[in-house]
Amino acid sequence: MAKNKVKRPKARKARGFPDRSGAELIAERLMLERIGKVYESYGFAQLATPAFEYTDALGKFLPDVDRPNAGVFSLQDDDDQWLSLRYDLTAPLARYVAENMDALPRPYRRYAVGTVWRNEKPGPGRFREFTQIDADACFAPAPHADAEIIMMFVDALSAAGVDDKDVEIRLSSRKVMTGLLEIIGLDPQDQGQAGTVLRAMDKYDRLGADGVALLLGEGRKDESGDYTEGAKLETAQIDTVLRFMEGGDMAEALSANAVGAEGTEELTQIISTLTELGYSDRVKLDPSVIRGLDYYTGPVFEAELTFDVENEKGQTVQFGSVGSGGRYDGLIARFKGQEVPSVGCSVGVSRLLTALKSKAALDEALGPVVVLALDTSEMPRYHRMAQALRKEGIAAEVYLGGAGMKAQMRYADKRGAPITVICGEDEIAKNEVTLKDLRAGKKASEAIESRDQWTEERPGQETVAEGRMIDWIKERLQ
Incomplete structure (x- = not known):
């Protein structure tokens, strides 16, 4: 009689939701600490808000179908209200400020660290679940708060490990865009044609003038054959937009438009302060x-990273954006009916870590010092060694896997251990320990030509009195 086959679930993770461990999480924690210190040095205090918000509070993604899923992950509560995982950290801030407006100092300066979720197609370095660290100033009018946020944003990227030569902060203004739309005879509030124009302009760095001209006109077919409907602008309108995009002199035209002139003046003052x-x-x-x-x-x-990386097709491309920000004076007005001038910035930590890893610019994330367990009868001795190291602020662990010395050394290597502590029969008899600097050993191995030379020199390894163990390890780690 055949046994019933046990149906087991397939071990697989959802697309766009990465597993992360070890060195990557250490690198993320260090990055968040460094960016957070920059934000705090500018006087911003941390705030934590829930992962879920009522869907209507998120603003951009109001439910207009049975299940709202345009960019967010949603569920229906037991009281039939829709909840959504936060798409960013700014919309929850707007809800918090509106809910606590009378109690907050003005300006209100906060920063936030947290996971956000986007129901979008994942790609290289672009996930459905990722970490952001934001800073925002509410009740802070333009342009001086904007200049400060940009300076802090630059300092935060530097603290995170981005070299100045590898990043460029690209600055513009939605007011200038509004002025341009009005100059060519469009209603900026019309998300149809005006929205199509803005989306076309946003592709200028990728498609160039010719590609944008097609999107501003009848439309464009890409290399795959997909066709994108254009904005259907007249030739004169297209010429005006392209002249603006190519850096042509639009000052006179914008000066005659109230919103455009205001945006231009704000940008001038921001650049002056910077x-x-x-x-x-x-x-x-x-x-x-x-x-x-x-x-x-x-x-x-x-913030655009300017160095080249290889994409999933093996093509060399620039990595692109790792952070952004801007002014949003009307967001809190959704709740209170009054404008609250606000500006903020956001660093995409997960994406930035991917970028620095691809450039080999991440700080080395060290694992713990590993105390080898070569004699099970001496386990208390090994634990005392690890305990002494931890008291000095040095991460340390005793190997507890039950294997031999070679396997223990392989374990230490996989853990990223900088140093191993070896205390076998010979060392115990002399109250000594053998200390092996694994990083120094790896570096020295590049110049060693034979196994005999390696055995004779034993680079990075030294036997010292047990009482000198902590000082030796401290010196090597420094």
């Missing part, structure tokens, strides 16, 4: 910066 304080070499005006979220109302900016 120049005075030594940041202007890392910031450039770029009209192709549109920003996708609808709530931006003034200056907007993006």
Whole structure:
């Protein structure tokens, strides 16, 4: 009689939801600590809000079907209300400020660290679940709060490990875009044609003038054969937009438009402040910066990494954006009916870690010192060694896997241990320990030509009195 086959689930993770462990999490924690210290040095205090918000509070993704799923992950509560995992950290901030408006200092300066979720197609370095660290100033009008946020944003990226030469902050203004739309005769509130124009402009750095011209006109077919409907602008309108995108002189036209003139003046003052304080070499005006979220109302900016990486097709491309920000004076008004001038920035930590890893620019994340367990009768001795190291602030563990010395050394290597402590029969008899600096050994191995030479020199290894163990390890770690 045949036995019933046990049906087992397949071990697999959902697309866009990465497993992370060990060195990557250590690197993320260090990055968040460094960025957080920059934010705190500017006087921003940390705030934590829940992962779930009522879907209507998120603003951009109001439910218009049975299940709202345009970009967010949602579920229905037992009281039939829709809840969604937060798409970013700004919409929850808007809800918090509106809920606590009378009790907050003005300006209100907060930063936040947290996981966010986006129901979008995943790609290289782009996940459905990722970490952000934001800073925002509410009740803070333009342009001086904007200049400060940009300076802090630059400092945060530097603290995270981004070299100044590898990043460029691209700056523009939604007010200038509004002025341009009005100049060519479009209603900026019309998300149809005006929205198509802005989306086309946003692709300028990728498609160039010819590709954008097609999207501003009848439409464009890409290499795969997919066709994108255009904005159906007249030739004169297209010429005006392209002149603006190519850096042509639009000052006179924008000066005659109230919103455009206001946006231009704000950008001028921001650049002036950045120049005075030594940041202007890392910031450039770029009209192709549109920003996708609808709530931006003034200056907007993006951090673009300028070094090359290889994409999933083996092509060499620039890595692209790892952070952004801008002004959103109308977001909190959704709750209170009054504008609250606000500006903020956000660093995409998961994406930035991917970028620095691809460039081999991540700090080395060290594992613990591993005390080998060569004699099970001496386990208390080994634990005392690890305990003594921990009291000195040095991560340490005793090997507990029950295997021999070779397997223990392989374990230490996989754990990223900088040093192993070896205390066998010979060392115990002399109250000594043998200490092996695994990093120094790896470096020295590149120059050693034979096994005999390696056995004779034993690079990075030294036997010392047990009382000197902590000092020796401290010196090597420093």
